Amino acid sequence: MSGKRLRTVFARVQPAPRLVDWSLFVLVGLEVASGLLSFTVGRPSGWPVFEFHRIAGVTIVALLAFKLYRVRRRILDRDRWMPSTAVSVLTAVAALGALSTGFLWVAGLDVRIAYWTLLSVHVGFGLALVPLLIAHLSTRFRPPRRVDFEGRRTAVRFAGLVVASAVVLRLQRLANAVLETGGSDRRFTGSQPREGAGNAAFPVTSWVADDPDPIDRDAWALSVDGLVASPIDLEFGALEPDAEREALLDCTSGWYTVQRWSGIRVGDLLERVDAEADATHVRFVSVTGYRWTLPIEEARDAVLATHVGGERLSHGHGGPLRLVAPGRRGFQWVKWVDRVEVRDRPDPAQWLVTLISGFD
Numbered sequence: 582m583s584g585k586r587l588r589t590v591f592a593r594v595q596p597a598p599r600l601v602d603w604s605l606f607v608l609v610g611l612e613v614a615s616g617l618l619s620f621t622v623g624r625p626s627g628w629p630v631f632e633f634h635r636i637a638g639v640t641i642v643a644l645l646a647f648k649l650y651r652v653r654r655r656i657l658d659r660d661r662w663m664p665s666t667a668v669s670v671l672t673a674v675a676a677l678g679a680l681s682t683g684f685l686w687v688a689g690l691d692v693r694i695a696y697w698t699l700l701s702v703h704v705g706f707g708l709a710l711v712p713l714l715i716a717h718l719s720t721r722f723r724p725p726r727r728v729d730f731e732g733r734r735t736a737v738r739f740a741g742l743v744v745a746s747a748v749v750l751r752l753q754r755l756a757n758a759v760l761e762t763g764g765s766d767r768r769f770t771g772s773q774p775r776e777g778a779g780n781a782a783f784p785v786t787s788w789v790a791d792d793p794d795p796i797d798r799d800a801w802a803l804s805v806d807g808l809v810a811s812p813i814d815l816e817f818g819a820l821e822p823d824a825e826r827e828a829l830l831d832c833t834s835g836w837y838t839v840q841r842w843s844g845i846r847v848g849d850l851l852e853r854v855d856a857e858a859d860a861t862h863v864r865f866v867s868v869t870g871y872r873w874t875l876p877i878e879e880a881r882d883a884v885l886a887t888h889v890g891g892e893r894l895s896h897g898h899g900g901p902l903r904l905v906a907p908g909r910r911g912f913q914w915v916k917w918v919d920r921v922e923v924r925d926r927p928d929p930a931q932w933l934v935t936l937i938s939g940f941d
């Protein structure tokens with residue numbers, strides 16, 4: 582097809598500019614929301630969050646193609662540059678960065694860029710896109726017009742676009758399976774396997790910046806307190822580790838590992854201190870202040886591990902004691918635990934605390 586023909590076809594099929602722009606805005610918002618939400622999903626029943634995120638990502642590619650085609654001269658023609666063009670270009674770069682890393686990740690590329698996994702870079706682009714898109718929108722704001730959104734044809738076209746995106750994703754998955762890329766043995770979360778047993782089998786990961794000095798086991802003690810009849814301080818030698826549990830750790834940076842963890846069952850610990858009747862939650866606190874809270878029934882079943890794959894937990898993996906919370910994402914598996922606090926309510930502030938605990 583000649584360039585001219587292509588342009589005519591493009592001009593004919595492209596939706597109204599405001600429809601494209603506002604759809605992009607809404608879809609990016611939904612992507613940021615579903616991407617962040619996906620961080621909290623660790624059980625297979627939550628798969629729709631991930632599928633939605635992927636399908637909407639493909640839909641954005643199509644809409645962004647229309648958009649970039651439409652504005653190409655404003656960007657390529659230097660005489661038409663305005664101060665706001667810089668913001669527009671940066672917004673496009675962040676969007677293309679998020680899309681390309683997302684697609685390479687889905688296609689099975691499993692590489693690190695400096696310290697970060699490809700998936701973490703994707704998250705970085707996505708988060709950078711939020712302020713850029715808001716700035717871009719404030720410089721180039723055009724209110725949505727009813728006429729651009731009305732009509733059956735618009736609705737049908739849009740539905741067609743979404744269906745086409747889902748089909749593209751299916752074909753992509755088929756290609757992964759046929760080509761046996763790293764894309765085929767991943768979890769529903771997109772995470773890729775790290776095989777083997779023990780400390781060396783999987784990476785040491787920090788959620789943001791937690792990096793405490795190695796802990797001296799002889800100076801360390803675990804305190805169990807809060808809504809309990811008899812709080813205790815347990816030295817390492819007094820832990821009596823006798824529980825064992827196979828559990829899957831799934832990090833939001835895109836890898837998972839199945840390990841045999843051993844240590845103490847939190848339920849045994851709670852019996853030992855005699856948790857009170859109105860207790861509903863259990864908070865696990867790290868020496869760094871990092872913390873996470875589980876509902877008490879779930880907590881009973883969790884393990885505070887001293888060992889992984891038969892080896893003493895290394896410092897990097899949270900030794901002397903770390904939380905093993907099956908079904909939860911990795912960032913909730915608190916490392917370097919030195920306090921267990923029985924409570925009668927959840928802990929919304931934990932979200933903020935996990936982000937800043939590494940800075941002092």
Ligand SMILES: Nc1nc2c(c(=O)[nH]1)N[C@H]1C(S)=C(S)[C@@H](COP(=O)(O)O)O[C@H]1N2
Binds near residue numbers: 784788831910913917
């Ligand atoms: N105290 C503390 N616990 C933490 C973290 C952290 O930064 N600080 N990182 C979490 C994250 S994001 C993951 S994926 C797991 C990683 O455990 P690993 O380093 O043993 O692989 O620990 C979690 N526990």
Ligand SMILES: [Mo]
Binds near residue numbers: 786788833834912
């Ligand atoms: Mo993680």
